[in-house]
Amino acid sequence: MNIRQFIAEKGYKDNPRRLAEDLIHLVFLVLGLVAVGSVLVITAYLVVSGLPAIVKIGPVEFLFGTRWASTASEPEFGILPFILTSIYGTAGAIIIGVPIGFFAAVYLAKMAPKKVRDSMELCIGVLAGIPSVVYGLVGMTILVPGIRILFGVPDGATLLAAIIVLAVMILPSVINVSLTALQAVPREYEEASLALGATSTETYFRVTVPAAKSGIFTAIVLGIGRAIGEAMAIMMVAGNVANMPSIFRSVRFLTTAVASEMSYSSGLQREALFSIALVLFLFIMLINAVLNVLKTGGKSR
Amino acid sequence: MKKFIAIMLVALAAFSAFAGGSSEQSATVSTDGSTSMEKVILSLAEQYMIDNPGVNVTYNPTGSGTGITAAPEGRCDIGLSSRALKDSEVESGLKQTIVALDGIAIIVNADNSISDLSIQQIADLFTGKIANWSEVGGPDAPVVAIGREAGSGTRDGFESITGTEDACTYSQELTSTGAVITAVSQNPGAIGYASLASNLDQVKAVTVEGVVATEDTVKSGEYKIQRPFVFATTSDAPLSDAAQKFFDYCVSADAASIIAGAGAVPTAE
Numbered sequence: 001m002n003i004r005q006f007i008a009e010k011g012y013k014d015n016p017r018r019l020a021e022d023l024i025h026l027v028f029l030v031l032g033l034v035a036v037g038s039v040l041v042i043t044a045y046l047v048v049s050g051l052p053a054i055v056k057i058g059p060v061e062f063l064f065g066t067r068w069a070s071t072a073s074e075p076e077f078g079i080l081p082f083i084l085t086s087i088y089g090t091a092g093a094i095i096i097g098v099p100i101g102f103f104a105a106v107y108l109a110k111m112a113p114k115k116v117r118d119s120m121e122l123c124i125g126v127l128a129g130i131p132s133v134v135y136g137l138v139g140m141t142i143l144v145p146g147i148r149i150l151f152g153v154p155d156g157a158t159l160l161a162a163i164i165v166l167a168v169m170i171l172p173s174v175i176n177v178s179l180t181a182l183q184a185v186p187r188e189y190e191e192a193s194l195a196l197g198a199t200s201t202e203t204y205f206r207v208t209v210p211a212a213k214s215g216i217f218t219a220i221v222l223g224i225g226r227a228i229g230e231a232m233a234i235m236m237v238a239g240n241v242a243n244m245p246s247i248f249r250s251v252r253f254l255t256t257a258v259a260s261e262m263s264y265s266s267g268l269q270r271e272a273l274f275s276i277a278l279v280l281f282l283f284i285m286l287i288n289a290v291l292n293v294l295k296t297g298g299k300s301r
Numbered sequence: 302m303k304k305f306i307a308i309m310l311v312a313l314a315a316f317s318a319f320a321g322g323s324s325e326q327s328a329t330v331s332t333d334g335s336t337s338m339e340k341v342i343l344s345l346a347e348q349y350m351i352d353n354p355g356v357n358v359t360y361n362p363t364g365s366g367t368g369i370t371a372a373p374e375g376r377c378d379i380g381l382s383s384r385a386l387k388d389s390e391v392e393s394g395l396k397q398t399i400v401a402l403d404g405i406a407i408i409v410n411a412d413n414s415i416s417d418l419s420i421q422q423i424a425d426l427f428t429g430k431i432a433n434w435s436e437v438g439g440p441d442a443p444v445v446a447i448g449r450e451a452g453s454g455t456r457d458g459f460e461s462i463t464g465t466e467d468a469c470t471y472s473q474e475l476t477s478t479g480a481v482i483t484a485v486s487q488n489p490g491a492i493g494y495a496s497l498a499s500n501l502d503q504v505k506a507v508t509v510e511g512v513v514a515t516e517d518t519v520k521s522g523e524y525k526i527q528r529p530f531v532f533a534t535t536s537d538a539p540l541s542d543a544a545q546k547f548f549d550y551c552v553s554a555d556a557a558s559i560i561a562g563a564g565a566v567p568t569a570e
Contacts, residue, residue: 069451069467070451070452071451071452071457072466072467073466073467140483140484140487141483141487144487145487145488148488154442154443154444154445154472154488154490155445155472155473155488155490155491156488157472157473157484235476236480239471239472239473239474240450240473240474240475240476241471241472241473241474250471250472250473250474252474259476260450260474260476261450261451261452263452263476264336264339264362264450264452264453264454265452266336266362266363266364266452269451269452
C-alpha cells in the first residue's frame with residue numbers, strides 16, 4: 001500500500017486532528033513496547049546463554065550437584081547449595097519479617113493514634129528507600145561481629161546474618177501492602193462486628209484481617225520476591241562460601257553466586273553463571289505467577 | 302524528510318573523516334593469557350594507547366597456560382604468564398621476560414599476637430589443618446580463613462605459591478581486597494591475604510619466615526609469597542614492529558609507575 005492511498009483511506013487530509021491523535025497513540029505504543037521488549041530480550045538472552053552450560057554439565061549434575069568448584073583443576077558445577085540457600089534464606093526472612101510486618105500493619109491501620117501512625121509511616125518510607133549496599137554495610141560492621149560474639153561462633157558471616165538483613169529489607173513492602181489491604185476493608189464489616197458485641201481486637205483479627213487476606217498474601221509474596229532477588233546486601237554479610245546451607249555457616253545464594261564470580265570468570269565458568277541466572281529467573285517467574293493468581297483471586301471474591 | 306537526509310549525510314561525512322584520520326597508522330598488539338595480570342596489562346595498554354594513538358592493544362584473559370601456548374602458535378604477539386616458564390617451555394623456543402612481581406601480604410587481626418608464620422603454617426591455617434591459633438603459639442581462638450572469590454588473581458597467586466589449590470576451607474570468600482581487609486580487621490581470629498599494594502593500616506601484615514613484606518624484599522626475592530608476571534615471546538620469529546615497541550615500553554622505567562599503580566612491583570629500575 002502506498003502512502004498516498006493510506007492517507008486517503010484514513011482521511012488524514014480532511015482531518016488533521018485524527019492524524020495527530022493516531023501519531024500520539026503510536027508514540028505511546030512504542031514507549032509501552034520498551035518495557036515489553038526489555039523483558040523479551042532479557043528472557044531470550046538468558047535462555048540462549050544459560051542453556052548451553054546446563055546441557056554441557058548435565059541438568060542433574062548442575063541442579064542437584066552439591067559441590068561448586070568452578071576454578072578447580074577438575075571443575076564441578078553443582079548449584080544445589082545455592083538453590084537451598086536461597087530457599088532457606090528467603091524462608092527465614094519470611095518467618096522473621098512477615099509477623100513483624102503484619103502486626104505492624106494491623107497496628108498502623110487500626111490502633112495507632114494519628115501522630116504515631118504518621119511518624120511510623122515516614123520511617124517505613126525511609127526504610128524502603130535505603131539502598132541495599134547500606135543494609136549490607138551496616139550488617140557487615142554491626143550484625144556480623146554481633147552474631148560472632150552473641151553466639152560464640154568463630155565467624156559471624158553466616159546464613160543467620162543474611163536472614164536478619166533480608167527480614168529487615170522486606171519489612172517496608174510487607175507493611176505497606178498489608179496496610180493498604182487492611183485499610184481497604186469496608187468500615188461496615190467492622191461496625192457490624194462491634195455492634196454484635198465483639199471487642200475491637202477480636203474485630204481486627206476475626207473480621208478485618210480475614211477480609212484483607214488476599215492483600216496480605218500478596219504482601220508476603222512480594223516479600224519473597226524481594227528477598228530472593230537481593231544480592232548486594234547479602235553478599236556483604238553471608239560470607240559467600242559455597243557450603244550446603246546451615247544457620248551458622250557461611251553460605252552463597254543464587255544471586256551472590258552470579259555476582260561474586262562474574263568479574264573474573266571465563267569459559268564454562270562464565271556460561272554456568274548465566275545458567276544460575278536462568279534458574280534464578282525461573283524462580284522469580286514462578287513467584288510472579290503466584291502473585292498474579294493471588295491478585296486475580298482477590299478480585300473475583 | 303529532506304532535512305533529515307541532509308543531517309544524516311553530514312553526520313556520515315563527519316564520521317568517515319574522523320575514522321579516516323585515526324586509521325592512518327593503525328596497528329594491533331595482541332596479548333593473551335594470565336587473568337591475574339589483567340589489571341597490570343590493561344593499565345599499561347591504556348596508557349600506551351593514549352600515548353600512541355592508532356595502536357590498539359588487545360588482551361584476552363584465558364589463563365597462564367593458554368597464554369604460554371598462544372605465543373608460539375602465533376595466536377597472539379605476547380603471551381602473559383603469572384608463573385615462571387618451565388625449563389621445557391624455554392627449550393621449546395620461548396623467551397621469558399619478567400615485567401613485574403606480585404607480592405601477597407598475609408594479614409591477621411591487629412589484636413592477634415602472632416607476628417611471624419612459615420609458609421607451611423600459612424598453608425595449614427588456610428586448609429583447616431590448624432584450626433586454633435594456639436597451635437602456632439597464638440591466643441586460644443579459632444582460625445577464620447578469609448579469602449577471595451574463585452577466579453581472582455590474588456587467590457590464584459596465593460594458592461599456587463602456598464600449594465593449597467582447591468584445598469582451602471574459607472569461611473568467607475569476598476570479592477575485593479578492601480572487603481577482605483575489613484573482614485580481617487573485625488574478627489580477632491581472622492587470617493587473610495591481600496595484594497601488597499593495598500592499604501593495610503587496619504590489619505597486621507605478618508612476616509613470612511622472618512621477612513617483612515615490602516617492595517624491596519619482594520624484588521630481592523627474600524619475601525617468599527610472590528610470583529613473577531612474565532611476558533612470553535617466541536624466540537623463533539621477531540615481534541612485529543608495534544608489538545616490539547609496546548614490549549619495550551612495558552619493560553622500561555616509564556612503565557614502572559603504571560605497574561605499581563596496578564598493584565604489582567615493577568622490576569625495571
